[in-house]
Amino acid sequence: MPDREGDYSLAVCYERAMAMSIERTDARPWRDEHLKELFSEGFPEFITADRLVKEYIGRIREWFGDLNLMLVDDHDVPVASGWGVPIRWDGQPEDLPAGYTEALVRAVEGHEQGIEPDTLVICGAIVTPSLKGRGLAGEVLTALRQTAGQSGWDRVIAPVRPTAKARYPLTPIETFMRWSREDGTALDPWIRTHQRLGATLLAAAPASQTMTGTVAEWEGWTGMTFPDSGEYVIPGGLSLLRIDRSADQGVYQEPNVWMRHS
Numbered sequence: 472m473p474d475r476e477g478d479y480s481l482a483v484c485y486e487r488a489m490a491m492s493i494e495r496t497d498a499r500p501w502r503d504e505h506l507k508e509l510f511s512e513g514f515p516e517f518i519t520a521d522r523l524v525k526e527y528i529g530r531i532r533e534w535f536g537d538l539n540l541m542l543v544d545d546h547d548v549p550v551a552s553g554w555g556v557p558i559r560w561d562g563q564p565e566d567l568p569a570g571y572t573e574a575l576v577r578a579v580e581g582h583e584q585g586i587e588p589d590t591l592v593i594c595g596a597i598v599t600p601s602l603k604g605r606g607l608a609g610e611v612l613t614a615l616r617q618t619a620g621q622s623g624w625d626r627v628i629a630p631v632r633p634t635a636k637a638r639y640p641l642t643p644i645e646t647f648m649r650w651s652r653e654d655g656t657a658l659d660p661w662i663r664t665h666q667r668l669g670a671t672l673l674a675a676a677p678a679s680q681t682m683t684g685t686v687a688e689w690e691g692w693t694g695m696t697f698p699d700s701g702e703y704v705i706p707g708g709l710s711l712l713r714i715d716r717s718a719d720q721g722v723y724q725e726p727n728v729w730m731r732h733s
């Protein structure tokens with residue numbers, strides 16, 4: 472009886488949503504098994520191979536903990552997470568960071584130079600696998616936006632990593648971001664979530680992140696072999712991996728989409 476089961480799970484979901492709360496991620500230690508479950512799906516292994524992110528992420532975690540939030544259910548289980556960084560941005564597309572990585576760099580360097588931020592950059596969100604598709608990411612994004620409001624920042628933007636782009640690695644991001652469904656909303660579900668919260672497309676970010684590694688590292692991350700230099704479609708890749716065997720190097724540039732929340 473699928474209808475009754477559906478009704479039941481909706482009711483359970485509603486009750487759980489009612490009982491959920493937002494906390495800072497650094498407010499307390501979280502159980503390892505809960506974190507493992509929360510972060511178990513959604514990102515390819517090579518996502519951590521961005522050299523600049525590795526260099527800056529420690530200071531981000533330390534300085535911008537108020538922008539790193541957990542959605543917690545009534546059993547104290549973290550079921551979704553999202554985080555961002557504050558930057559100064561003049562509101563013009565030309566002044567946007569090139570993407571995710573440059574936003575992190577601008578946030579850290581701005582903080583070090585004492586530059587007053589006026590913009591929240593939402594950098595990412597994740598929902599525990601069993602609760603995807605129920606609007607929990609929207610709860611986290613809303614909480615982050617409220618934090619921006621409380622800080623008096625005028626603007627909220629995001630270099631959105633379009634989750635469906637991995638199925639279209641050959642398509643330029645400028646084209647992909649404009650694809651829409653019959654109802655006018657974006658083809659990409661994660662772009663749609665932002666649109667539901669009132670966000671609009673701002674600009675393509677074709678080189679939002681750059682991941683580099685040796686050929687052996689890329690083979691380990693992707694479970695593939697790369698016998699020749701050239702371009703390869705890789706699992707979970709939003710664009711192509713470029714292998715240069717003579718330099719023993721693989722470079723992958725991740726495209727994102729800048730969106731602006733109202």
Ligand SMILES: CC(C)(COP(=O)(O)OP(=O)(O)OC[C@H]1O[C@@H](n2cnc3c(N)ncnc32)[C@H](O)[C@@H]1OP(=O)(O)O)[C@@H](O)C(=O)NCCC(=O)NCCS
Pocket residue numbers: 512513514594595596597598599602603604605606607608609631632634660661663664
């Ligand atoms: C992207 C993500 C954060 C969205 O969170 P969410 O709470 O599931 O978001 P929503 O409830 O708004 O659902 C978004 C879309 O996911 C789709 N969806 C539904 N069930 C799903 C499931 N089980 N798995 C994946 N996507 C699902 C739906 O199509 C929905 O779009 P629609 O309602 O317009 O059709 C979540 O899927 C996730 O954690 N993904 C892995 C990490 C990631 O890619 N994060 C984004 C980049 S930082």
